Amino acid sequence: MTLYTNMPLELVLEGFNDEMExxxxxxxxxxxxxxxxxxxxxxxxxxxxxxxxxxxxNPKFMPGNIIHYQ
Structure with a gap:
């Protein structure tokens, strides 16, 4: 993968190795x-x-929506 950006690499990769919630x-x-x-x-x-x-x-499955489950 190639990433072209004018941002410093530290900002681009910030949080990359953090544990997921x-x-x-x-x-x-x-x-x-x-x-x-x-x-x-x-x-x-x-x-x-x-x-x-x-x-x-389907709008009810959009990321960020709150759903109820058992």
Missing amino acids: NMQEIWSNGVKMQVMPVAPGMGKIVRLLECQLDDYL
Whole structure:
């Protein structure tokens, strides 16, 4: 991979080696997604892992949305 930027390398790679926060993989409505827990039974969608192509266009599965799960 080649990255062309006028920013210092320290700024570009800042936080690259930091540990990710506690993430969970869950199934919701037939979609496997990665969520960051915000409360018991609730999580913020980080990304979709396994789904149909149409699910990427569904606004309820947008990253950043809060979902309820068991």
